[in-house]
Amino acid sequence: MGARINQDEFLKRAKQRFGDQYTYEGMIWRSYKSPVKIRCTHHPVQDINITPEKHLQTLGGCRHCLRARRVASLERELNRKSAERPTAKQVSKTSSKTVAKKALVDPSRSRSSSL
Numbered sequence: 001m002g003a004r005i006n007q008d009e010f011l012k013r014a015k016q017r018f019g020d021q022y023t024y025e026g027m028i029w030r031s032y033k034s035p036v037k038i039r040c041t042h043h044p045v046q047d048i049n050i051t052p053e054k055h056l057q058t059l060g061g062c063r064h065c066l067r068a069r070r071v072a073s074l075e076r077e078l079n080r081k082s083a084e085r086p087t088a089k090q091v092s093k094t095s096s097k098t099v100a101k102k103a104l105v106d107p108s109r110s111r112s113s114s115l
């Protein structure tokens, strides 16, 4: 808990966790719990403002990576489900009788027949 993590330790852990996914060149270290600016090498469009603590606890803080990760896992999920699901052996011919009963709304019929 009270393990004080300095910049070197942080960089070491971050490299272990993320490899070369993030760059820490522009990082101005203050403390483990003070936000720093890092950058995702896959999405260098904007800096990521995150505390070193959060960076190590989460997927790093890149929203784009997070989304990509979500999509990937979602696709895995879908692939697994479609694999489990037996491919439709019999496609029952549902002759779709499109009974085109057009609801004729005749304006002339809407006359109030008052005798």
Ligand SMILES: [Zn+2]
Binding pocket: 040, 041, 042, 043, 062, 063, 064, 065, 066
């Ligand atoms: Zn990213």
